[in-house]
Amino acid sequence: MDTKVVMLDEGSLDRASIKEAGEIIRNGGLVAFPTETVYGLGANALDNESVKKIFEAKGRPQDNPLIVHIADFEDIKPLVEEVSEIALKFMNRFWPGPMTMILPKSSIIPDAASASLPSVGIRMPSNVIARELIRAAKVPIAAPSANISGRPSPTDVQRCIEDLSGRVDYILGGEICDIGLESTIIDCTVQPTCVLRPGGITLEMLREIDPNAYIDPAIMEKPNEDLKPKAPGMKYRHYAPKATVKIVQGDLQKTIAKINEMVQNYIDRNEVVGIMATEETKDSYPKGLVLSLGSRKNMISVSQGLFETLRSFDDKKVDVIISEAFEEKGVGVAVMNRLKKSAGFDIIKV
Numbered sequence: 001m002d003t004k005v006v007m008l009d010e011g012s013l014d015r016a017s018i019k020e021a022g023e024i025i026r027n028g029g030l031v032a033f034p035t036e037t038v039y040g041l042g043a044n045a046l047d048n049e050s051v052k053k054i055f056e057a058k059g060r061p062q063d064n065p066l067i068v069h070i071a072d073f074e075d076i077k078p079l080v081e082e083v084s085e086i087a088l089k090f091m092n093r094f095w096p097g098p099m100t101m102i103l104p105k106s107s108i109i110p111d112a113a114s115a116s117l118p119s120v121g122i123r124m125p126s127n128v129i130a131r132e133l134i135r136a137a138k139v140p141i142a143a144p145s146a147n148i149s150g151r152p153s154p155t156d157v158q159r160c161i162e163d164l165s166g167r168v169d170y171i172l173g174g175e176i177c178d179i180g181l182e183s184t185i186i187d188c189t190v191q192p193t194c195v196l197r198p199g200g201i202t203l204e205m206l207r208e209i210d211p212n213a214y215i216d217p218a219i220m221e222k223p224n225e226d227l228k229p230k231a232p233g234m235k236y237r238h239y240a241p242k243a244t245v246k247i248v249q250g251d252l253q254k255t256i257a258k259i260n261e262m263v264q265n266y267i268d269r270n271e272v273v274g275i276m277a278t279e280e281t282k283d284s285y286p287k288g289l290v291l292s293l294g295s296r297k298n299m300i301s302v303s304q305g306l307f308e309t310l311r312s313f314d315d316k317k318v319d320v321i322i323s324e325a326f327e328e329k330g331v332g333v334a335v336m337n338r339l340k341k342s343a344g345f346d347i348i349k350v
Contacts (some may be wrong), residue, residue: 025141039154073095084114090186104119165296186222271319271320
């Protein structure tokens with residue numbers, strides 16, 4: 001398959017290219033496109049056979065449900081059985097933006113998109129290219145991240161090209177994604193509201209709408225292979241580079257000492273070691289390949305850099321990556337959720 005790649009300027013959109021990409025979606029093809037979270041790989045959400053192509057292109061397990069993307073508020077009406085009062089409040093507060101709501105699906109949502117569940121995840125992205133593509137397609141777009149399944153999600157179009165060139169019809173390129181982590185997923189079919197995947201919309205922000213909202217404790221633990229996932233990423237190993245990832249968690253000074261000890265042990269075994277540090281700690285590691293995720297004082301900078309840093313270590317062909325841990329509050333919950341999954345929950349506590 002020949003993949004067409006078109007770079008777009010979000011400030012001055014090439015309408016002809018967006019129209020062309022929209023027609024591809026409507027006619028059953030696959031298009032990768034930017035959002036404010038990560039790049040997505042889209043297909044016509046209302047066509048079972050089109051949606052199946054996403055799973056084939058990504059090598060994604062069939063029981064892992066997809067998120068359906070819409071461009072405007074009225075687009076949600078035919079897709080779900082009902083929008084509860086609390087869901088409406090979340091929509092009005094956080095859409096367009098990095099929040100996905102699990103709602104009872106209508107009969108027009110095919111089983112391939114929902115993994116045969118009675119519910120479906122709906123999101124309205126804030127990225128202008130994403131929304132204009134949905135409008136051009138004239139159908140809602142089912143879209144997981146635009147990468148080979150299990151790898152770190154792409155936040156830059158070049159990573160989409162690396163993974164999907166020859167597998168999809170069209171790639172729309174835009175700017176580097178603002179948040180760098182997939183959307184927060186909240187289950188609005190239960191009360192109180194349950195977070196099934198943390199993201200840029202934090203628990204603290206959600207509790208301004210639903211004071212009893214909580215995070216499903218299972219998502220911060222090693223996945224249960226018998227689980228039927230209600231949302232993307234609940235069951236399978238995700239976000240993993242080719243190298244082995246390990247996390248060191250605890251007091252920061254003890255963490256630095258432990259990482260330096262581990263680095264020396266790996267070097268003694270002739271292994272190439274990468275260290276995921278921060279601006280505050282990057283000069284504390286005399287050996288190993290050190291990359292900074294950003295500042296601990298700005299967790300959005302850390303979230304923006306996480307997936308690209310993991311992929312950068314693959315570029316440099318390291319054997320093992322050792323990462324510092326982060327406090328699990330605010331966006332730090334989402335960062336640690338992704339880090340733990342990338343490491344297969346291999347955590348050394350100090």
